[in-house]
Amino acid sequence: MLKGHLDMIVLAALAAGPAHGYGIIQEIRRRSRQAFDLPEGTIYPALHRLEEAGLLGSRWVTADTGRRRRVYALTRRGERALVGHRAVWRQFSDAMGGLLAQVRPGRRRRRPA
């Protein structure tokens, strides 16, 4: 399930501002209260894919350690995509909430005779 929503998760993590791969992973963990614990390397194919699709931009910066670091940021198109994802997700969440609200835990329907 997480894999299917990875693009939305990455876009949401970058909504706070530009970040590098490790920072994005930490942001996802923090904001999901450790619920989303991805294999860290999978973030990079997602970042490259989103960049290729024009939803993210990236540039090299030099970190304090002197090592080069790739920093990603949402583009205008990425911001619009995130707004779209959010609207679809809310709609889905409301619909699912309504559906599951009818389910009472611990009670089963009797089989028809």
Add this chain to the structure above:
Amino acid sequence: MITDYLDALTTALSFDPALARRVREEAADHLQQAIAAERSRDGVAAARRAIAAFGDPAAIAAQFTAISLARRIARLRVALILAVAGIFVAMKGRVAWYALIGSSAGYDASPATRVIGAIDRYAFWSSVIVAIGAFAYLAIRPGVPVVHLGLRRQARRVVVIGVAAAGPLALSVLSDGALAAIRFSGAELSAGSLVPIITMAIEIGCICILLIELAGTWLRGTSTGGLHAR
């Protein structure tokens, strides 16, 4: 240990050297940060945990195959436009030069040159038609960089269409070359010969770039296939 892991990642991504270099640098920085964040006294254990959390190099590389292939298809598309446009401009430039210096293009001199001239024209325009078809196909089915086997199939189709466009284009360039050779056979080379020679070089360069891009896309498609099969 980190270097060994980065080497394995680079090897797994060897189907795209530029991508491999970039991902290696990003992964190196990531792992360094992960180890530093642990503040562990046992550096080896921290490195082992950081590598385990990063994931299997082959699995990561497999996720990059579609992105790499989509980039390659986009490059081939640009190469196809540039080759057709470049050859067209070079051909027209040469004909304009012949007109300027008061000479015919060469293919009305004898039946043989007339036949070569006709082959040249028909081959060029048929390659333009195939190239337009290729663009229509790519416009309908753009190379969306999503990991799926369909993209590899699409890459093969794009290469086949590209070869169908490049074949007549190469024939057109060969015909142009034959016409230029007939025209200049026995004639003394002068400064005025430079324009036909340069335009022929442009045509040959364009067709070579297109063929290299076609071969590269084909190889990328086949080399990424093995990773997907894992």
